[in-house]
Amino acid sequence: MAVRDDELPYLRRCVELAAEALEAGDEPFGSVLVSGDGTVLAEDHNRVASGDRTRHPEFELARWAAAHMTPEERAAATVYTSGEHCPMCAAAHAWVGLGRIVYVASSEQLTSWLTELGAAAPPVRPLPVSAIAPEVTVDGPVPELTDAIAALHRRFHRQGD
Numbered sequence: 001m002a003v004r005d006d007e008l009p010y011l012r013r014c015v016e017l018a019a020e021a022l023e024a025g026d027e028p029f030g031s032v033l034v035s036g037d038g039t040v041l042a043e044d045h046n047r048v049a050s051g052d053r054t055r056h057p058e059f060e061l062a063r064w065a066a067a068h069m070t071p072e073e074r075a076a077a078t079v080y081t082s083g084e085h086c087p088m089c090a091a092a093h094a095w096v097g098l099g100r101i102v103y104v105a106s107s108e109q110l111t112s113w114l115t116e117l118g119a120a121a122p123p124v125r126p127l128p129v130s131a132i133a134p135e136v137t138v139d140g141p142v143p144e145l146t147d148a149i150a151a152l153h154r155r156f157h158r159q160g161d
């Protein structure tokens with residue numbers, strides 16, 4: 001499945017949420033949960049600066065979906081996200097039975113940017129969603145928006161210089 005033009009607003013919102021995370025001193029990641037009929041149900045951004053490094057938006061949205069949606073609604077929903085789900089979030093997404101994932105930047109792209117920026121390697125291997133949750137339909141990257149996300153990561157990792 002390709003990313004449709006009418007899905008770009010959700011992805012732009014993910015970029016905005018990632019920018020909000022950066023403004024709040026956090027790593028720039030943002031995600032939006034959209035129902036099968038196109039309604040935005042929930043959104044979040046990274047909150048790991050709190051000290052809890054599991055506070056990824058995709059993980060929060062998976063738990064929100066488990067608490068507020070039927071299994072059928074979850075299967076019909078899409079999670080849009082600025083960066084491809086990490087293995088923890090991909091597992092949570094699959095465990096709660098959510099539907100498709102659309103990401104702006106892949107884990108592979110993020111890894112190459114972070115390596116270039118000299119960032120410390122993450123404690124969890126950055127595997128693609130397909131390696132963790134093979135039944136989930138995944139689309140991305142979205143070239144129109146990847147530069148915007150790359151720029152946010154550059155800003156985050158240069159703050160400490």
Ligand SMILES: [Zn+2]
Nearest residue numbers: 056086088089
């Ligand atoms: Zn994650």
